[in-house]
Amino acid sequence: MxxxxxxxxxxxxxxxxxxxxxxxxxNILKGNLLKKEVKDFLINNPNAFLLGLISDQSVKAEIAWSLPYHLKERIGTFDFQKIVHLYDETKLEQVIKSKPALHRYPSRMAVYLLSAIKDILEKYNGNAENIWKNKTAAEVVKKLEEFKGISHKKASLGALILTRDLDINILDKQxxxxxxxxxxxxxxxxxxxxxxxxxxxxxxxxxxxxxxxxxxxxxxxxxxxxxxxxxxxxxxxxxxxxxxxxxxxxxxxxxxxxxx
Ligand code: SF4
The missing domain is CATH 1.10.1670.10 (Helix-hairpin-Helix base-excision DNA repair enzymes (C-terminal))
Structure with missing residues (x-):
């Protein structure tokens, strides 16, 4: 000081x-903004956490972070292999924009989310936890920024929530x-x-x-x-x-x- x-x-x-x-x-995962079932899904499913983070723009946080849970409810699966097999960007956009819409920008979100799902399958062995497991904050932020739709702001927010709400051991908080x-x-x-x-x-x-x-x-x-x-x-x-x-x-x- x-x-x-x-x-x-x-x-x-x-x-x-x-x-x-x-x-x-x-706090997104420890506070009162989200319903319990939504929070539990985000806490227990790293892939849902990543999609929630990507959705966190241009809408209230509670709407953005609820998107993965509602997406799973609408399409009946959260298996990324099945999703890339069954959905292209146009079909995913239709799911997101069906009333009540899950996001203000369904087209953009469909592009971002499908891109992230493919990246997770191809680069992270199907599990988003591999983005942050045993990594420094600097590495986590850099890796998150590589995803389409994740800015420095979102990457910083992601690293914050990981260490603050999920107790992921990140030492270089600076x-x-x-x-x-x-x-x-x-x-x-x-x-x-x-x-x-x-x-x-x-x-x-x-x-x-x-x-x-x-x-x-x-x-x-x-x-x-x-x-x-x-x-x-x-x-x-x-x-x-x-x-x-x-x-x-x-x-x-x-x-x-x-x-x-
Ligand atoms: S302008 Fe904003 S930050 Fe300043 S006192 Fe008012 S509410 Fe607080």
């Missing part, structure tokens, strides 16, 4: 206190970045941690704030983004960063003029 200015130190302290307060409630997304980007700028919220700036700021494990900050910022820091009309009065935020909207009257 010695390289941090006072503002950064207070933010780290507040975020860590907030993390303690929320505990595991918003190589797990914060999972940069719209919530995190917005808050880093609003609280004044970065002037320009590019991915590089936010990742570097998080590495500076929590060098031993930057990704540890993800859940706290993500929760603040979901529950308080809306794009418009954020609930600043309730936000744990209220006293530290440069953009605290409570500072403004209804016409946007500063009143204090």
């Amino acid at each position: 010695s390289d941090l200015n006072d503002h950064e130190k207070e933010i780290v302290q507040t975020i860590k206190e907030f993390l303690m307060k929320i505990g595991t409630e918003n 190589n797990i970045d914060i999972a940069y997304d719209t919530h995190i980007k917005k808050i880093f700028k609003r609280v004044g941690l970065v002037d320009d919220s590019t991915e590089e700036n936010v990742l570097n700021s998080a590495r500076k704030l929590n060098p031993d494990f930057p990704g540890e900050l993800t859940t706290a910022f993500w929760t603040i983004g979901r529950e308080y820091c809306y794009a418009s009309n954020p609930a600043c009065l309730l936000c744990p960063l209220n006293n530290l935020c440069e953009k605290n909207m409570e500072d403004e009257d209804i016409e946007g003029v500063k009143v204090r």
Whole structure:
């Protein structure tokens, strides 16, 4: 913490206190976001975990991570050999977009998921666990990024969930970045941690704030983004960063003029 200015130190302290307060409630596999049967499926099936991670974009986390379970229910199997034999991208898209749709972007997801299923069969002996078994965080992130549809953000989120929720033994947690997304980007700028919220700036700021494990900050910022820091009309009065935020909207009257 010695390289941090006072503002950064207070933010780290507040975020860590907030993390303690929320505990595991918003953790994908240990919290309350998913139904028990969905969580059990993701926890016990590494291939389902990988498809859940790939689905985690442009929809709420609970919808994305439930997709593998509902896919298995709809097609009656989660055997990857059978799936590649029976489904091409068009057929898989039809399954995903049948009402109620399993994702906002069924076509893109069909491409990503089928590509991942083939990669798992060809490169990982049919088992996604081989991506992270006995690997360092740096290796896990790199291998995840090789999948179509997995960005650095998703790879970092995957490594975080593996070590945090599944207790996968990853020692080099300094190589797990914060999972940069719209919530995190917005808050880093609003609280004044970065002037320009590019991915590089936010990742570097998080590495500076929590060098031993930057990704540890993800859940706290993500929760603040979901529950308080809306794009418009954020609930600043309730936000744990209220006293530290440069953009605290409570500072403004209804016409946007500063009143204090
Ligand atoms: S105080 Fe308001 S603007 Fe600042 S991070 Fe919290 S909700 Fe967002």
